[in-house]
Amino acid sequence: MPKISTKGLQMPASPIRKLTPFAEKAKSEGKTVYHLNIGQPDIETPEGMLNAIKSIDFKVWAYTQSEGTVQYRNKLAEYYQHHGYTISPTDILVTDGGSEALTIAISACIDHGEEVIVPEPFYANYNAFTCLSDVVIKPIQSYIETGFALPPISEFERMITPKTKAILICSPNNPTGYLYSKEELIELKELVIKHDLFLICDEAYREFCYDGKEFISPGHLEGLEDHYIMIDTVSKRYSACGARLGAMVTRNKEVFAAALKYAQARLAPPAVAQIAATAAIDTPQAYFDKVINEYTERRNLLVSTLNKIDGVYCPNPGGAFYAIVRLPIDDSDRFCEWILDKFSYENQTVMMAPATGFYSTPGAGRNEVRMAYVINQNDLKKALICLEKALLEYPGRIVSAKSEKASY
Amino acid sequence: MPKISTKGLQMPASPIRKLTPFAEKAKSEGKTVYHLNIGQPDIETPEGMLNAIKSIDFKVWAYTQSEGTVQYRNKLAEYYQHHGYTISPTDILVTDGGSEALTIAISACIDHGEEVIVPEPFYANYNAFTCLSDVVIKPIQSYIETGFALPPISEFERMITPKTKAILICSPNNPTGYLYSKEELIELKELVIKHDLFLICDEAYREFCYDGKEFISPGHLEGLEDHYIMIDTVSKRYSACGARLGAMVTRNKEVFAAALKYAQARLAPPAVAQIAATAAIDTPQAYFDKVINEYTERRNLLVSTLNKIDGVYCPNPGGAFYAIVRLPIDDSDRFCEWILDKFSYENQTVMMAPATGFYSTPGAGRNEVRMAYVINQNDLKKALICLEKALLEYPGRIVSAKSEKASY
Known part of the structure; x- marks a missing residue:
């Protein structure tokens, strides 16, 4: 039998989705599973966006331009300008989700064996x-004790080698919810200019x-025109994860030209999604106000409830809809599997993402999980009760975590 | 300024799209441009597929499963079974177009520095x-004289090294229109089994x-279960290029498991396209009969007209909707640019893809272009008149090509 690639073999499975078989088994046994594992919001997609899908009037479902339609790029540039960026339509490459935006950005900027600091x-x-x-x-660890603030710039500087091509950040952060401050971004700006690096910023959770x-982006700072590459997506902004529509945005013409070649090779981003996303730019502010209010209430509920549970610690995230939570457990992979497979409380259980998959430093995140607060408050309450009960029963509970918590 | 990647710099631009600025200039000057450069059919998408888009009734445009929805994979497996394959839903990974299917297949099977013979x-x-x-x-040249038939197996065998992981074919072929015979596929089958290689087959033009x-696929031959990987797409089958929906199909469980990890990382294929493609499986045979009849007429028109032009040779393609055509010219890149930029006949001109971009052997294809017969017969006739007139005026015309043609 032909052998698969070494990298295909070695690549870690997604911590967000790898426990799906256990969740499916739990459901098949009649358990209710609360999904805190994945950033799939329950928020309704704006009506204008859905109506645009229903109103398509083409006869041939054709390729669009590789870089995205003129209409969508014009509209999206307006959106960015409204949000304080100096970005024109020709700086925008429309992609198959934020995932492809990042894949293309990496290929355009970084050769194999070269390094990106994250x-x-x-x-x-x-x-x-x-x-x-x-x-x-090349990972630089941030810590739950500081709410996952940017590590000291000296740590970054220490990590830079001749192979370093870029620094990649995500703000507001997935998985920590941390929102980088203007001061932190200015420090990063000076660093990337000094060492001639790209600064790639994943801004999926801007809203x-x-x-x-x-929200402050490196794209709001002057002097980063050649360094800054934005990764964007409509997935979370409009609760339209299924659209698979993102964008790679840069004012660096060389990066754009290389990225465009990759984009031309894969032909075009999805056509219907672009029609819908063009309409979505006109979503009224009231939609976002309501959504942000809802997420704020959920976050408050999550953080306050978690911190009342014995041995649990959750910092207060400033953005996105995730939190990294420390639990009094031996091994988050084992715990997240156990809670689906072996545990239930009133026939319910919880799916979470083990935090180990979000670290590349071996051993890090073993007593942490990522939770996405993308379910309604009623279900969220029930999920957290399940978790509290589970922690009491879990055979791998570590009792010393409580005293650690007391030190914050 | 940070430097982009070497591969980003070195990657050739798409021969299909790189002349777009010249086509746009020609249009802005009021010229009609006939597009024979790109496989974007003018054929209407099946009504059932478009109606499925208009009938969406979800409120949250959510991620689907990474491997595709259960509904679509079940329906697609039925389609494959109907076409003589032994394929079950769990062998199917739904992708963002055929492009992503191939990207994922390559990543799952081949490491950097390893080789694929094409x-x-x-x-x-x-x-x-x-x-x-x-x-x-690693390219193995096929020749216009044989209509681009499979090169002798001895050529493949000569090319195999310890780094060879796969053979990649496309049938019916883009860009040549060649349809591989059962005998040729059996030869390839024996070769890949002997040398333990993957056989990746791009079947975008099956219909x-x-x-x-x-149509015969390696997937129809027994004994290739572990070797065969199918690349598929709905783009051409239903004239739905804008859907961006494809599939990577394999019965090799190791390949599938590695591919699924990549698929999980990019989260999911587009949701609306899957709804539409599920409906499309029920497209009546009459739709395909009509389309195939239309393409046959276009091909007949194209091939017979071209072969009457002095110095031009076009073999008769057995499938797909492309032909590689030999022209009496010095340089197809120069000619394809010139015809857009400097030439017009009754205010019309033609966009073609220089064949050089479809070869990796230096110098090959310099007197060939790829034409896609995806425009109506009336326009196709006009495009071919333009071409004939252009060849008379083109300063780089090579007169000796005529005598070469006489030898076939």
């Missing part, structure tokens, strides 16, 4: 996108900032 | 998909076989 924990799928091109992730905090 | 001319974008992973294409010829 604060960890980081979005687990970055591993796959770099693995595809044999690019090496979701809480407590009146303002 | 008969050339080949679909130009294979260069990009291999470049992404630093996989090396389009002419003159009563039957």
Whole structure:
């Protein structure tokens, strides 16, 4: 039998989806499973976007331009300008989701064996996108104690080698919910200019900032025109994950030209999604106000409830809809499997993503899980009761975690 | 300024799309441009498929399963079974177009620096998909004189090294229109079994076989269960290029497991396209009969007209909707640019794809172009008149080509 590739063999499975068989088994046994594992919001997609799908009037479902339709790129540039960026339609490459935007950005900027520095924990799928091109992730650990703030710039500087091509950040952060401050971004700006690196910023959660905090992007800072590459998506903004529509945005013409070649090779992004996303730009602010209010309430519920559970610690995320939560457990992979497979409370259980998959430092995240607060508050309450009960029963419970928590 | 990647710099631009600026200039000057450059059919998408888009009734445009929805995979398996394959839903990975199917197949099977053998001319974008992973294409030239039949197996055998992991074919072929025979596939089967290689087959044009010829796939041969990987797409079958929906199909469980990890990382294929493609499986045979009849007439018109032009030679393609055509010219890149930029006949001109981009052997294809017969017969006639007039005016015309033609 022919052998598969070494990288195909070695690539870690997604921590977000790998426990799906256990969730399916639990459901087949009649259990209700609360999904906190995946960033699939229950929020309704804007009506204007769905109506645009229903109103298509073409006879031939044709390719669009490889870089995206003129209509959508014009509209999207308006959206960015409204959000304080200096971006024109020709800086925008429309992609098959944020995933492809990042894959293309990596291929355009980084050769195999070269390095990208990423604060960890980081979005687990970055591993796959770099693995595809044999690019090496160099992690810099951030810590739950500081709410996962940007690690000291000296740590980044220490990590830079002749092979370093880029720094990749995500703000508001998936999986931590941390929202980078303007001061942190200015520090990063000076660093990437000094060392001539790309600064790739995954901004999938731009809209979701809480407590009146303002979202700041490296794209808002002057002097980064050649360094800054934005990864964007409509998935979370409009609760349209199934659209598979993203964008890679850069004012660096060389990066854009190389990225366009990859985009031309895969022909075009999805056509109907572009029609819908063009309509979505006119979504009224009231839609976002309502959604942000809902996520804020969920976050408050999640964080306050978790911190009342013995041995559990959850920092207060400033954005996105995730939290990394420390649990009094021996091994998050084992715990997340156990809670689906062996546990139930009133015939319910919870699916979470083990945090180990969001770290590349061996051993890190073993007592942490990622939770996505994408289910309604009633279900969220029930899920957290399940978790509390499960922690009491779990054979791998570590009792010392409580005293650690007391030190914050 | 940070430097882009070497591969991003070196990757060739798509020969199908790189002349677009010249076509746009010609149009802005008021010229009619006949597009024979790109496989974008003018055929209408089946009504049932478009109605399925208009009838969506979800409120949240959610991710589907990474491997595709249960409904679509079940329906698609039925389609394959109807076409003589032994394929079950769990052998099917639904992808973002045939492009992603091939990218994922390559990543699952071939490491960087390893090799895949491809008969050339080949679909130009294979260069990009291999470049992404630093996989090396080893071309084996096929020739216009034999209508681009499979090169002798001894040629393949000569090319196999310890780094060879796969053979990649496309049948019916893009760009040549050649339809591989059962005998040729049996030869390839014996070869891949002998050398333990994957046999990847791009079957985007399965439906389009002419003159009563039957399509045969390596998937129809027994004994290739572990070797055969099918690349498929709905783009051409239903004239639904904008759907961006394909599939990677294999009964090799190891390949599937590795491919699924990549698929999980990019989350999911487009949701609306899957709903539409599920409906499309019920497209009546009458739709295909009509389309195949239309393509046959176009092919007959194209081939007979071209072969009457002084110095031009076009073999008779058995399938797909492309032909590689030899022209009495010095350089197909120069000619294809010139005809858009400097030439017009009654204010019309033609866009073609220079064949050089479909070869990786340096210098090959310099007197050939790829034509896609995806426009109506009336326009096709006008396009071919333009071409004939252009060849008389083109400063780089080579007169000796006529005598070469006489030898066939």
